[in-house]
Amino acid sequence: MAHQKEKAIFHDYIHSKNLRHSEQRMQILDVFLKAERHLTVEELHKLVQKKNPSIGMATVYRTLKLFVDSGLCRELKLNDGITRYEHLYGHEHHDHLVCTQCGALVEVCDAEIERLQEKLARSHGFKIQSHKLELYGTCKKCRH
Amino acid sequence: MAHQKEKAIFHDYIHSKNLRHSEQRMQILDVFLKAERHLTVEELHKLVQKKNPSIGMATVYRTLKLFVDSGLCRELKLNDGITRYEHLYGHEHHDHLVCTQCGALVEVCDAEIERLQEKLARSHGFKIQSHKLELYGTCKKCRH
DNA sequence: TGATATATTGATATTGATTATCATTATCTG
DNA sequence: CAGATAATGATAATCAATATCAATATATCA
Numbered sequence: 001m002a003h004q005k006e007k008a009i010f011h012d013y014i015h016s017k018n019l020r021h022s023e024q025r026m027q028i029l030d031v032f033l034k035a036e037r038h039l040t041v042e043e044l045h046k047l048v049q050k051k052n053p054s055i056g057m058a059t060v061y062r063t064l065k066l067f068v069d070s071g072l073c074r075e076l077k078l079n080d081g082i083t084r085y086e087h088l089y090g091h092e093h094h095d096h097l098v099c100t101q102c103g104a105l106v107e108v109c110d111a112e113i114e115r116l117q118e119k120l121a122r123s124h125g126f127k128i129q130s131h132k133l134e135l136y137g138t139c140k141k142c143r144h
Numbered sequence: 145m146a147h148q149k150e151k152a153i154f155h156d157y158i159h160s161k162n163l164r165h166s167e168q169r170m171q172i173l174d175v176f177l178k179a180e181r182h183l184t185v186e187e188l189h190k191l192v193q194k195k196n197p198s199i200g201m202a203t204v205y206r207t208l209k210l211f212v213d214s215g216l217c218r219e220l221k222l223n224d225g226i227t228r229y230e231h232l233y234g235h236e237h238h239d240h241l242v243c244t245q246c247g248a249l250v251e252v253c254d255a256e257i258e259r260l261q262e263k264l265a266r267s268h269g270f271k272i273q274s275h276k277l278e279l280y281g282t283c284k285k286c287r288h
Numbered sequence: 289t290g291a292t293a294t295a296t297t298g299a300t301a302t303t304g305a306t307t308a309t310c311a312t313t314a315t316c317t318g
Numbered sequence: 319c320a321g322a323t324a325a326t327g328a329t330a331a332t333c334a335a336t337a338t339c340a341a342t343a344t345a346t347c348a
Binding site for chain 1: 221223225241243244250252254256257260261264265268269270271272273274275276277278279280281282283284287
Binding site: 163166168169199200201202203 | 294296297298299300
């Protein structure tokens with residue numbers, strides 16, 4: 001079974017917080033790790049139900065929170081108001097290009113922009129903890 | 145009475161869409177223009193009620209949408225999930241520094257970052273329509 | 289000006305996403 | 319294995335935002 005590192009991280013997190021393992025959590029983690037990125041809660045719930053139909057939405061919500069807290073994934077809140085979750089472990093930091101026509105999501109990163117952000121914040125006395133950069137526009141396909 | 149330009153914009157918008165003027169819309173516009181930026185719907189509703197207690201929340205929601213469509217203001221959706229509205233007319237484009245401790249909002253702009261964003265998008269075949277850049281961190285005050 | 293068509297309002301219901309509650313069940317620890 | 323308690327799933331509650339609808343206000347035209 002793959003994703004040993006991620007499972008170890010979750011395992012350690014569960015223990016460090018004196019929480020318990022459960023069949024459901026392991027199943028949800030398994031499905032989440034195998035899935036593509038940028039899943040909504042509903043999408044994940046549907047995938048999980050294929051494996052275990054008795055797992056409820058509430059459990060998926062609760063478990064995703066644990067994933068976030070453990071550092072396995074992060075919430076992505078785009079302008080459409082729908083919260084998506086994307087893998088974090090083993091993935092470089094990145095920002096997003098969002099196609100406003102087809103909804104395509106492209107991950108991008110630019111070290112120079114990051115540097116200038118730091119500088120900009122510093123010049124206003126801020127110390128950055130995190131940032132959010134989303135570029136909304138049309139992708140090549142949708143313009144042709 | 146100040147803000148003639150903004151009122152003319154709204155007036156023109158209303159006419160162009162074959163909508164109607166109303167006492168309530170004018171009162172809400174007046175209060176909005178006088179207020180500081182970054183108002184939530186609830187905050188604006190409270191301010192408006194001081195002038196006309198009968199104005200309901202729904203009308204404030206509806207009217208703010210008109211303001212956005214007319215170009216007078218824009219929605220600002222930060223990570224806390226609360227939608228704020230900020231003045232647009234007569235204000236330069238800007239991004240935001242957000243203090244995660246005290247909630248302070250600082251407006252910033254960096255032409256070089258904007259330029260690099262364009263370039264980054266272009267290199268992936270995207271044509272940018274809008275962007276969102278928020279830098280979360282701690283302000284000087286909160287660190288001392 | 290007055291009648292008519294229709295946009296607007298405010299109260300309330302509804303939606304959709306998320307969180308809280310709670311009785312039942314499962315897991316861990318000794 | 320037993321006891322303590324965390325987790326689950328169903329459901330209710332919450333919260334922001336939107337839709338509905340009867341009553342009212344506004345614009346237009348005769």
